[in-house]
Amino acid sequence: MALFRRLTNLFRQPAIDRDIADELQSHIDLRIESNLASGMLPEEARRDALLRFGNPTSTRERVAAFDASLALASLGRDIRYAARQLRRSPGFTITVISTLAIGIGVNVAIFSSMDAVVLRPLAVPALDRVMVLAEQQQRGKEPVTLADFNDLRRQNRSFEDLAVLQGANYTLSGAGDAAQISADLVSSSFFSVLRTQAFLGRVFDESECQPGRDAVVVLNYGFWKRHFGASSRIIGQKVQLDQHDYTIIGVLPRTMQYPPAVDMLLPFAPTASQLADRSDHAYLVIGRVRDGVTLKSAQSEMQLISERLAKSYPATNQGWSVHVEPLLNDINGDLTPLYYKLIMGATMFVLLVVCANVANLQLARGVARRSEIAMRTALGATRKRIIRQLLTENILLALVGAGLGIALAAIYLHLTLIAMPARVARYIPGWDNISINGRALAFSVFLAVLSGIIAGLAPSIETLRIRLVDQLRAGSRQATGRSRLRSIFAVAQISLAVALVIGAALMAKGMSSMFHQADIYSPEKILTLHPDLPTKRYDTPEKQAQWYISALDRLRAIPGASRVELATALPYTDSGWELDLAIENRPTTPGKLQTAVRLAVTPGYFDAFHIPILDGRNFSQGDSVHTLPVVIVSHRFVDLYFGGANPIGHRIRLGDSKAPGPWLTIVGIAQEANYSLWENDHPPAVYTSSAQQPLTGSTITIFSNGDPIALANPARKALASIDAGVPLDPVQTYRDLIRDNLVGLMYAASMLALDAFIALLLSAIGIFAVMANLVGERTREIGVRLAMGASKEDVLRMIIRRASWLTGTGLIIGLALAFALARLVANLLRGVRPDDPITFATVTLIIIGVALAASWLPARQAARVDPMQALRSE
């Protein structure tokens, strides 16, 4: 009942206010009446009545507070008042709101994308309990053998279940272009381990994981969208994989982009011989640990089981143990979390700058509002009332700022999603899950608002404590210790901005130098094609070599193609794996690994990519599948394995001891080429002739005189005339190929640059605010100085000196911070030195320029002070 009354009161506020006023007035009237009756004079009677009654205004407010639902009604009034106050100082309001919006927006956006990509790339319940199991020996980790997998699965108690995955490539045929797709064969326990169900249709079960019954597929969401246009009628339809019929039974949810870049999942139906195999380390194993089991205890149980297996099967299992690792680490790899940490760190810096800025502005405003607050207190407002009013004002600012911030974050996320090429995004699990994150939003808003409130309230509360009369009498804004606090905020802002700008500049520099590494080859004029020969049809080196030879012939006939070469890797892309290596007549020393990177190339490749043959001969047309297998080795190979002695005529063999390749005779020595985009060390390389030792997965390069993209269609046509069933994608320029590899870094660098720009902008605003306030507070002092004979230049110099002091302190702290950040960036990228003098000097000059520009306006205003007016205004 009481609640109802309060609520109804809310809607008749004006009537209630009048009612209260009437009641209080009637009391005073009654007192006057009886005073008159007892013989007082009218004036005396009135005075006495008012004295006895106390402050009617404050009484009315207090009474009203009880009548209305305590806070609600006055909240509306507070909000209106706050809005009016904020409208009265638009400069302050706009600055604070836009600062908050930028800080909150950037933080929410970055954290949201980090959360989706690094922290929770798969929407799997309790992802931290999903582990990857690998078998390990001295040389490193390898996948698991199938017989071991079954023993581990049966004997352990730590895991709810284990699942096995095996990668496979198929040619998908039927309607439209043939496509090379990547599939994973998985056991039915895959779905229970990851706790995932079909988004559409169903997933397969145990009974379908048997040879003969396994002709069903479950599609990855992205592939379903790309290839089948997200049609729900696809369920139950047949597709052909390597000319066999499969039935589509389901589609996985969008958030299940695992394993990365896998287009479809097929039942894993092992044969009896596969099941008995303990030497083929070919199966990826994942498992979900039981609730309460730690990584450590799971690891130690696996250790026990593997020791048991080693005893039972010494021939195959001696020296092997089982390694357990969270799936999340496995998905993320090394670089992505590092990038995100870097960006997130920088963005937190920005949030700090935002907080400092808001606090600074609020402090200035709080000081400026002292007399307003003193006036309201004098008129009867209680302390609680005033604090509530100020809180309302701050929260109002924060809400508007946060609202704009969310809009900014949404725009930002949308732009990054558009900017990321789909062919790269496919490999980033979780990329499609990016959306605005509630926790990040709450956190940023909380931090920014808190700093604003604390800074905004502090001077006001102080006002409430001091004596009203003094405050009212003084009437003006006096400089206080607060200005020191504001200076500290400004210095903090400058130093954070310095560190960020230098970090971003170094990162951009490093990225650009990496991007331009390959410029000597004019990569924008080279078209790359990636023919993927289906291994089932091109199952012998002869067939593969034949395809490559006719492909090169036809491409060379295209007008506009000045040169066509073939290589398994191009400089600065990726060299592929290092292979084990044996040298004839030289026993391998145990524990000392001999490895080399292997590339299959055409004879013209060395010339096209500026790799001189230092000694011996190049490949020739005469080297074919039918002649003596030959090899060219890199200079570093000679240094490493022949101690600089002439290796020509020696024979080497590639591949591990179980399945070695043929002996290859060394016929030449080539100069070093850099195949890694990231590292500067050159692994020893061996080159074989693509006509003699062809490898699938080679890259065709077409050198063009003009626009290479114009050659894409003729090239496709030429190759389709040999075999229309060979996928060629992606067809792109060499430059774009490098750009794709750098996309993660570019993302990180551009984010850092954005952060740095925002920090710089905010610190400029910070300096401006501090200086403007300083001038405002010292107007009278400046007036006195001018009146006493100081020149305008003196005043200007005084203000600029102050600004320089702030900037200088900020710069010194910031440069120290920047050195630390620079070391981090230098570790991450090549071509970056942590003590890059040019970058440091340039950024220092920019900051000084910005700081002086920001303080110029207030300084000029100070110099324009009219001494007479400044003194009279007191």
Add this chain to the structure above:
Amino acid sequence: MAKNDLQGTLDLLVLKTLDQNGVLHGYGIVLHIQSASNDLLRVEEGSLYPALHRMEQSGWISSEWSMTETNRRAKYYKLTPQGRRQLEAAQESFDQLVRGVRAVLRFA
């Protein structure tokens, strides 16, 4: 334990006054407290009203506008059944307080 404070005491005085006099306006309540206490208790007159409105919101008293003997409009208050129960509780609590304070004073 006796629950009491100054606000509680003012509530008690107002409730008791209304219990004894039936219907009164705020000014009348002030006069009654003053005369019944032989001028010992004087409230700041304005401070009575927040208490009255709070008690009304709590449902202890109800109000209505009416005319005084001298033909002025005034708001009159009277006790509700809930207010009577509150009065008993408050009185009990106050008695305990007084007994407690007395006992301590005697002991000292």
